[in-house]
Amino acid sequence: MKFEPSELTPDRSARHFYGADLRRLRTKAKMSLVQLAGEVPCSKSQLGRIETAESMPPPGLSEEFDRVFKTDGHFARLYGLVSKEIHPEQYRRSLELESRSSIIREYAGPLVPGLLQTPRYAEALFRAHNSRASDEEVQEKVDARVLRQRLLQPDSRLDYCAIVDEAALRRPMGGPQVMREQLHTLLDAVSTPSTVVQVMPFAHGPHGLLGTGMLTLMTLDDGKTYAYEEGISTGTLMEDIERVNTRARAYDRLRSHALPPAESATFIKSVMEALPK
Secondary structure, three states: OOOOOOOOOOOOOHHHHHHHHHHHHHHHOOOOHHHHHOOOOOOHHHHHHHHOOOOOOOOOHHHHHHHHHOOOOHHHHHHHHHHHHHOOHHHHHHHHHHHHEEEEEEEEOOOOOHHHOOHHHHHHHHHHHOOOOOHHHHHHHHHHHHHHHHHHOOOOOOEEEEEEEHHHHHOOOOOHHHHHHHHHHHHHHOEOOOEEEEEEOHHHOOOOOOOOOEEEEEEEOOOOEEEEEEOOOOEEEEOOHHHHHHHHHHHHHHHHHOOOHHHHHHHHHHHHHHOOO
């Protein structure tokens, strides 16, 4: 039976346009999917899914397409738009604000904050959330999370503060080796020129954000602050100044009771040492 390529719909989204443009250039170059797979670090089947917008291009692949087709950064620039579509619509507004923030303050209840998660920790989390997800679906989510973490690169202008509940440190996500790697990453971020991580120990008892999954306070260059609360499958963005201020006050009060950075580092090390070998 003769192979019939799937119909493309480039006008549906940036993701669909990306795929259609990839097929256009591949066809123009008289390359098959197998031939292109031999030029870039991607399988024939995944390339086919990228062309039909069934799969997101992983980070770094766009630069490979630009190299092969000599498109002078076209796919790399387009990926900036496509990457925003990795996330469900309900989260995109908060992610757009996150990318524009100059100060981010976070409280993490049961989980390590997304901006500080290692790939293996994130993978374990996504598999726990959806045990029926395919490896490809999980990898897309992991790639999306890693992409967000560019905000914390050394040359970033962002000031980032996180309060991490003891529960997030002690829950063995993915097993001892994954947790050891994750705790080490937290330790590296405890006190740097642009990051501060503090631990909220069980010993403090109840507090004003207990029961909140994740709280993020995002302040833009113009001084405007937004609050975002997230659960397992829901997210609420707050722009009303009264609601934002209520959560900012709760965060500031919590921060005053959290362990200072040096004590937080000691605490994280003790949790690491207690992990099974």
